[in-house]
Amino acid sequence: MRLESLKTTPDRAGRYWAAFEDGTKMGFYRQTVEDFGLYPGKELSREEMDKLLAAAGQMSAKMRAVRIVSASSVSRRDLEDRLVRKGEDPAQAREAVQWMEELHLVDDRNTAQQVVRSCIGKGYGLARAKQALYEKRIPREYWAEALEDYPDQEEYIAAFLTARLDENSGRREVKRAVDALIRKGHSYGTIRTCLGRLELAAVELEE
Numbered sequence: 001m002r003l004e005s006l007k008t009t010p011d012r013a014g015r016y017w018a019a020f021e022d023g024t025k026m027g028f029y030r031q032t033v034e035d036f037g038l039y040p041g042k043e044l045s046r047e048e049m050d051k052l053l054a055a056a057g058q059m060s061a062k063m064r065a066v067r068i069v070s071a072s073s074v075s076r077r078d079l080e081d082r083l084v085r086k087g088e089d090p091a092q093a094r095e096a097v098q099w100m101e102e103l104h105l106v107d108d109r110n111t112a113q114q115v116v117r118s119c120i121g122k123g124y125g126l127a128r129a130k131q132a133l134y135e136k137r138i139p140r141e142y143w144a145e146a147l148e149d150y151p152d153q154e155e156y157i158a159a160f161l162t163a164r165l166d167e168n169s170g171r172r173e174v175k176r177a178v179d180a181l182i183r184k185g186h187s188y189g190t191i192r193t194c195l196g197r198l199e200l201a202a203v204e205l206e207e
Helices: 030-035 046-071 076-085 090-102 108-121 126-135 140-147 153-164 171-183 188-197
Strands: 003-006 015-020 025-029
Touching (some): 025 030, 030 046, 046 076, 046 090, 076 090, 108 140, 126 140, 153 188, 171 188
Antiparallel strands (some): 003 015, 015 025
């Protein structure tokens, strides 16, 4: 297979685009270009072409994994699934995740702690934090450690209610505040306790 052309500058994703004699166009990262000594006019045997395609796929999965991890905290399983959904080969996705783990760029224990810190910063209740860990596909073996020092919920709930309600607040205002707290993952029982402590429990609310 003859390589007809090769861009000398990369695109925004860092790929150098190549065109082959059969009309195929592919983007290669710099390391792949250098490893295979690619240049316009280079002839590749079927075996060399197969190796080039495999190497390009592996590098694509690795670079995509780096971009995903740079943008957000992800677990090992979440990262692998996202790579496959983005079109990466499943086997190469697994290899990329293993490579990331070896570089200590993916660590489920650290990700669990990051997720919980984010939930605390957003004022989420314990239930919402557990939901976030589940959604991130964090292994349950890391949940207890990450949630061990989760702050007291009543203090946050009381502050939230105090900022939005007073003794003149009606049923609608109270319900709106309660619904907002429930969406944040706070328990209804704890919310009612705080309402009573703030002497706002006179408004009847349905369970």
